[in-house]
Amino acid sequence: MKPLANPPIRVALLMFLVVSFFIGLFLPGQARIIQEMKMTYQNQNPADLVRVIKDLQQRKDELLTVESDLSQKLSAYAEAADDVDAQILQLKKETVSLEEQVGGGTLVGPGVRVVIREESSGASPSILADEDLLLLVNDLWASGAEVMTINGIRLRDTTALYRAGLTVRIGSAATHMPLTIEAIGDAEDMAKGLSFPGGALDLLNLRRIGAIVQKVDLLRISD
Amino acid sequence: MSTAGRRTTPFLAALLVLAGGFGYLLVSQFEPNLNKAYIAPAQNVELVEIMKGLEVENEKTAQGILQLRDETASLEIRGGAVNAQVRELTRRLGELRTRAGMTDDAGAGVVVTLDDSAKTPTLSDDPNYFLIHDNYLRSIINLMRRYGATAIAINEQRILASSAIVCAGPIILVNSSKMSPPYVITALGNPEILSEGIRQDVFFRVLENYQDRFGITCSLEKNLSLLVPASLSASPFSYAHGEP
Secondary structure (H helix, E strand, O other): OOOOOOHHHHHHHHHHHHHHHHHHHHHHHHHHHHHHHHHOHHHOOHHHHHHHHHHHHHHHHHHHHHHHHHHHHHHHHHHOOOOHHHHHHHHHHHHHHHHHHHOOOOEEEEEEEEEEEOOOOOOOOOOOOHHHHHHHHHHHHHOOOOEEEEOOEEOOOOOOEEEEOOEEEEOOEEEEOOEEEEEEOOHHHHHHHHHOOOOHHHHHHHOOOEEEEEEEEEEEEOO | OOHHHHHHHHHHHHHHHHHHHHHHHHHHHHOHHHOHHHOOOHHHHHHHHHHHHHHHHHHHHHHHHHHHHHHHHHHHHHHHOOOHHHHHHHHHHHHHHHHOOOOOEEEEEEEEEEEOOOOOOOOOOOHHHHOOOHHHHHHHHHHHHHOOOOEEEEOOEEEOOOOOEEEEOOEEEEOOEEEOOOEEEEEEOOHHHHHHHHHHOHHHHHHHHHHHHHOOEEEEEEEEEEEEOOOOOOOOOOOOEEOO
């Protein structure tokens, strides 16, 4: 091998190599520090932190309501310790409320109706994916839906949603597109919850899936 | 300038640039705040304090709810001991509370654990592949329901039909409660059917692939003795009412 003729060039090359080596050594560490700092709460986008705080505040309100209800119930039980009729009345009241929650009959209330249609024309028809439907339903729950049906089938704790070819499975029931989702709750909140930028409706539009949201004064949901 | 001098000038210039860059990296390695991009926005410090305060308050209220439920149950049992109708109504209430997810459930099932990768993404990597996202949790829960789960929880949060799983940046919220990884998703049901169904699903296989390539954690275990905690927020409806 022919030696490099000029000693200053050799020295410069050597230094070049040494510096490059250290830069290579430190760069991953630098990337790691950036990554770790991004992950700390203090470095999050303030808008995200505000969103978390709003959710935690909502959770606090929910929990305080439950706690207050339980305290009242406890006081009522204590007062009715010697009054069997009062105890029965108290228990019946809670039974009716829980039967509504777990699906013991027909429920009515205001809410939204969302109709979802796939685009069947054109070279590449649009298809609603499981994730799209899960996101849409999730956004409705997140914005305050209390009860929900898809094509008349009520969603429960154990209901899975998935496509099986052209069929849409809602738990053990089968249905087809188009889908009509009805949700009872605060209609304003739910309509807003669906239309925020980057939310479920934006995603559906990008996939060329039509979604029409309509506020309804009185929905009727039965088993 | 001599010929040798002209030859070494570019090298020395490059060396100078590299040494400058190296010096900057070295300093910022030990003093990250030099880079303004790393300085936490002032309001964030306050926001994080508020967030932590709310978490503590919510935890305290949750404990209070559990205690009140215990006290209520004791009074109901006492009432049931002296009257048959009270006893029957209490039994019916117990069933309804179980169906509403207001009681702890125990039994056999499976546990899926998901966690962010411990690996550091290189500059050419998409860091999203190294993190667990809210849609992963939604899809796993959907799979568990599909294969017969009767009760599900993520960490300590009971999953009901109305449980929303949302993200705010990298923070995942379940039932409006902030979750921290690892995400331990517990499902009661037939362990064989659940395990087989989930393992065979394309989505779970994709996550296993991410585990191999990017280092996230994605595991599934069968277990004969699992506990799914009660929901704390099952409050009566505000908008939905029984048809008159």
